[in-house]
Amino acid sequence: MRVRMKVEVRGIVQGVGFRPFIxxxxxxxxxxxxxxxxxxxxxxxLEGEESELREFASRIAPEAPLLADVESVECAVxxxxxxxxxxxxxxxxxxASMDTLISPDIGICPDCLREMRTPGDKRYRxxxxxxxxxxxxxxxxxxxxxxxxxxSMGVFPMCPxxxxxxxxxxxxxxxxxxTCCPDCGPQVxxxxxxxxxxxxxxxxxxxxxxxxxxxxLCVKGLGGMHLCCLPExxxxxxxxxxxxxxxxxxxxxxxxCARELCGMTAQExxxxxxxxxxxxLLPKKRRDEWMEVSENGYMGVMLPYTPLHYLLFxxxxxxxxxxxxxxxxxxxxxxxxxxxxxxxxxxDGFLLHDRDILTRCDDSLLCVADGREYxxxxxxxxxxxxxxxxxxxxxxxxxxxxxxxSFVLSKPxxxxxxxxxxxxxxxxxxxxxxxxxxxxxxxxxxTPRRIACDLHPDYLSTRCAEEMAEELGxxxxxxxxxxxxxxxxxADNSLTGEVIGLIWDGTGYGTDGTVWGxxxxxxxxxxxxxxxxxxxxxxxxxxxxxxxxxxxGLAMTGREELYGGYDASAALRQLRAGxxxxxxxxxxxxxxxxxxxxxxxxxASYEGQGAVLLEAAxxxxxxxxxxxxxxxxCVFDYEPMAGELMRDREAGVDAGVMAARFMxxxxxxxxxxxxxxxGESGLEDVVLSGGSFQNMYIMARLPGMLREKGFRxxxxxxxxxxxxxxxxxxxxxxxxxxx
Ligand code: ZN
Ligand code: FE
Numbered sequence: 001m002r003v004r005m006k007v008e009v010r011g012i013v014q015g016v017g018f019r020p021f022i023x024x025x026x027x028x029x030x031x032x033x034x035x036x037x038x039x040x041x042x043x044x045x046l047e048g049e050e051s052e053l054r055e056f057a058s059r060i061a062p063e064a065p066l067l068a069d070v071e072s073v074e075c076a077v078x079x080x081x082x083x084x085x086x087x088x089x090x091x092x093x094x095x096a097s098m099d100t101l102i103s104p105d106i107g108i109c110p111d112c113l114r115e116m117r118t119p120g121d122k123r124y125r126x127x128x129x130x131x132x133x134x135x136x137x138x139x140x141x142x143x144x145x146x147x148x149x150x151x152s153m154g155v156f157p158m159c160p161x162x163x164x165x166x167x168x169x170x171x172x173x174x175x176x177x178x179t180c181c182p183d184c185g186p187q188v189x190x191x192x193x194x195x196x197x198x199x200x201x202x203x204x205x206x207x208x209x210x211x212x213x214x215x216x217l218c219v220k221g222l223g224g225m226h227l228c229c230l231p232e233x234x235x236x237x238x239x240x241x242x243x244x245x246x247x248x249x250x251x252x253x254x255x256x257c258a259r260e261l262c263g264m265t266a267q268e269x270x271x272x273x274x275x276x277x278x279x280x281l282l283p284k285k286r287r288d289e290w291m292e293v294s295e296n297g298y299m300g301v302m303l304p305y306t307p308l309h310y311l312l313f314x315x316x317x318x319x320x321x322x323x324x325x326x327x328x329x330x331x332x333x334x335x336x337x338x339x340x341x342x343x344x345x346x347x348d349g350f351l352l353h354d355r356d357i358l359t360r361c362d363d364s365l366l367c368v369a370d371g372r373e374y375x376x377x378x379x380x381x382x383x384x385x386x387x388x389x390x391x392x393x394x395x396x397x398x399x400x401x402x403x404x405x406s407f408v409l410s411k412p413x414x415x416x417x418x419x420x421x422x423x424x425x426x427x428x429x430x431x432x433x434x435x436x437x438x439x440x441x442x443x444x445x446x447t448p449r450r451i452a453c454d455l456h457p458d459y460l461s462t463r464c465a466e467e468m469a470e471e472l473g474x475x476x477x478x479x480x481x482x483x484x485x486x487x488x489x490x491a492d493n494s495l496t497g498e499v500i501g502l503i504w505d506g507t508g509y510g511t512d513g514t515v516w517g518x519x520x521x522x523x524x525x526x527x528x529x530x531x532x533x534x535x536x537x538x539x540x541x542x543x544x545x546x547x548x549x550x551x552x553g554l555a556m557t558g559r560e561e562l563y564g565g566y567d568a569s570a571a572l573r574q575l576r577a578g579x580x581x582x583x584x585x586x587x588x589x590x591x592x593x594x595x596x597x598x599x600x601x602x603x604a605s606y607e608g609q610g611a612v613l614l615e616a617a618x619x620x621x622x623x624x625x626x627x628x629x630x631x632x633x634c635v636f637d638y639e640p641m642a643g644e645l646m647r648d649r650e651a652g653v654d655a656g657v658m659a660a661r662f663m664x665x666x667x668x669x670x671x672x673x674x675x676x677x678x679g680e681s682g683l684e685d686v687v688l689s690g691g692s693f694q695n696m697y698i699m700a701r702l703p704g705m706l707r708e709k710g711f712r713x714x715x716x717x718x719x720x721x722x723x724x725x726x727x728x729x730x731x732x733x734x735x736x737x738x739x
Contacts (some may be wrong), residue, residue, distance in 0.1 A: 004078040004480040005053045010041040011071035014101055017132045018042055019089050020174050022063050029056055032084035047084055066275055067103055078169045079126030102138055102146060103441055104381050105222045107277035107305035113277055116307050118283035127308040128185045132176045137391050138384055139359045144443055148177045152356035159184035161420045186355035198386040204311050205352040215348035218339055220324055222436035223361025223380050224332035225325035225339045234292035234321060240346045245293035245604035250301050251322040253313045258301045267368050276381030277305035283365035324362055326431040329426040362420045371697040376694060380417035381422040386414035387718055397448035398730035399461040401723035405433055409446045415731060416444055417719060424460040444634060452477045452734035456509035477734040481508025482519045488729030489687035493714045498524045500683050502670055505690030517586025520634055520673050522681050525736040531677045532634025534590060540571045548603055549610045553596030556642045587692040594662045597645055598655045614659045615695050622660035628669045636669050667702050675709055687714045691722035
């Protein structure tokens with residue numbers, strides 16, 4: 001029967017190519033009526049056969065554009081027919097505030113890739129083609145409202161051909177602001193020291209040759225520059241970049257090439273090949289291979305995401321190291337002139353182009369854990385997309401932590417987490433952080449009414465929050481670090497009420513002024529109670545012990561003879577005298593101490609290296625464990641564990657066995673303490689957050705162990721468990737603060 005039906009779609013459905021999508025879907029059925037943006041989503045009225053209309057409605061969510069997030073589709077048959085004469089897109093009425101969603105940069109889509117590979121097509125081998133479904137967005141936008149003139153594509157006027165596609169609703173470039181072709185768009189070029197500039201195909205060929213000769217190339221990506229070379233040349237790159245042992249990411253030509261190197265589940269492959277194109281952490285096939293690229297059991301792998309990347313690989317390069325071009329904690333480089341100036345002596349050649357990057361955005365890093373996407377760094381491909389939080393009613397700025405800085409700005413219903421910013425102690429990074437806060441405020445039209453920051457008085461993010469709160473005359477809410485982690489994981493999972501929080505990380509400022517980090521909390525957005533924690537470990541020499549982790553091994557065991565090559569006896573005297581030995585209950589420090597006792601690492605070349613190497617060493621199917629002693633107040637006493645660990649070490653037990661036993665012990669402890677807290681509090685929901693949960697050995701086991709005891713266990717899937725995710729929690733706590 002022919003009816004008129006009202007269809008209301010709710011969720012993130014604006015600014016994502018949703019109306020052209022509806023237009024295409026509707027044309028397939030020949031319905032008549034209209035579609036328009038509304039303040040809550042997209043509304044339609046359509047006339048047609050009722051069964052066909054219902055079928056159409058059922059296809060909306062599953063077939064929606066990549067960036068759409070459809071929450072609901074509601075249909076209602078109306079009493080009368082309107083006898084529409086056509087199907088049209090009705091202009092929205094004063095929806096300015098809702099129209100400001102901005103797409104992340106999205107990897108090249110299959111249609112564009114096909115065009116690029118089709119001889120005779122006008123965009124054959126053109127490195128900058130894009131369409132409504134793919135290409136640069138966030139990183140080329142200068143201002144809102146989003147149109148070409150306000151992007152770095154503004155200096156490339158569209159040719160008549162591109163203009164026609166742009167205006168044609170049936171074309172896949174309809175309203176694609178950065179669309180272009182070889183006649184009107186950006187051009188690629190190659191610069192080498194002392195060489196003449198090459199353009200077009202010659203530039204590409206020269207860049208490929210540079211790589212194949214084993215040299216190092218700087219390539220301009222979407223949100224910044226990469227340094228790139230063949231994987232065999234990892235040592236050369238490490239030496240020139242003066243990079244510590246931190247793993248490099250690999251870009252593989254395609255999923256098959258990635259599969260040669262790494263194991264991959266179907267879910268991991270889906271993430272790897274998704275158009276968001278994150279770096280995916282995958283287990284190496286053979287743990288001892290490619291140690292120069294990554295010294296642990298995992299490899300960060302991504303696929304090409306710009307047309308330029310595809311042309312660079314051709315069909316004869318399988319894998320390239322692709323690492324952000326930045327020097328000593330500075331932000332990623334993004335301008336041609338700075339790259340050519342600062343990377344002289346590091347890169348042998350530069351493959352660049354004349355489309356400016358306006359906003360830095362590093363590659364995202366994710367893995368699959370606990371059956372879901374697990375972000376470790378949420379950046380390109382994800383930012384600046386909002387997280388929907390229904391109960392959000394206020395504009396809040398949350399300033400995050402310091403070393404893995406990020407911020408969140410919110411408006412009613414939505415939180416906008418920033419991209420990866422880096423370590424604020426670097427001046428350029430701090431400047432970029434301040435600029436990005438201003439940029440987000442403008443893009444999303446937000447003036448914060450409250451500001452949240454960490455309790456740590458010396459974090460530069462705290463300093464920024466204090467200044468801004470003063471300037472704007474708005475309340476400043478200081479949030480305890482681990483409370484914020486707990487709230488972040490709650491918000492990530494849309495939880496309300498009260499939970500048990502296992503919050504394990506390296507360092508956070510406690511309410512008592514000491515350093516926390518191995519915490520068992522209960523509470524919610526409104527407050528928390530510290531229910532249990534690790535027995536604090538003295539950091540001999542204070543901050544020095546974070547790098548020189550043998551000091552932690554010494555503090556844990558008191559065994560000077562383990563540390564012949566070091567200043568152990570002086571350190572032990574210092575410990576006994578209690579001079580500059582602040583206490584830390586940080587889980588990260590306990591891992592460092594254990595890694596040192598196992599002989600895996602004595603001086604960390606990057607933060608968390610001890611824990612990374614310990615995890616990498618662990619025998620996967622070792623069931624052994626050490627003693628768990630839990631004192632009054634749910635304080636885990638590491639001493640019996642340390643004693644047994646020492647006995648293993650003296651008996652010459654393999655480090656892989658000791659590493660597994662150590663982590664099994666911590667998980668036993670976690671279950672025992674959680675059960676005790678659950679018994680006392682009656683709480684059944686457990687959230688796992690904090691940087692120590694980047695440990696995949698624990699992530700693969702602990703959630704299941706807790707579920708077996710009847711708990712509901714919640715892990716992250718939208719923001720990171722490390723300090724980068726902290727700002728989301730700060731925001732939720734500020735929302736609930738009485739002020
Ligand atoms: Zn495309
Ligand atoms: Fe933390």
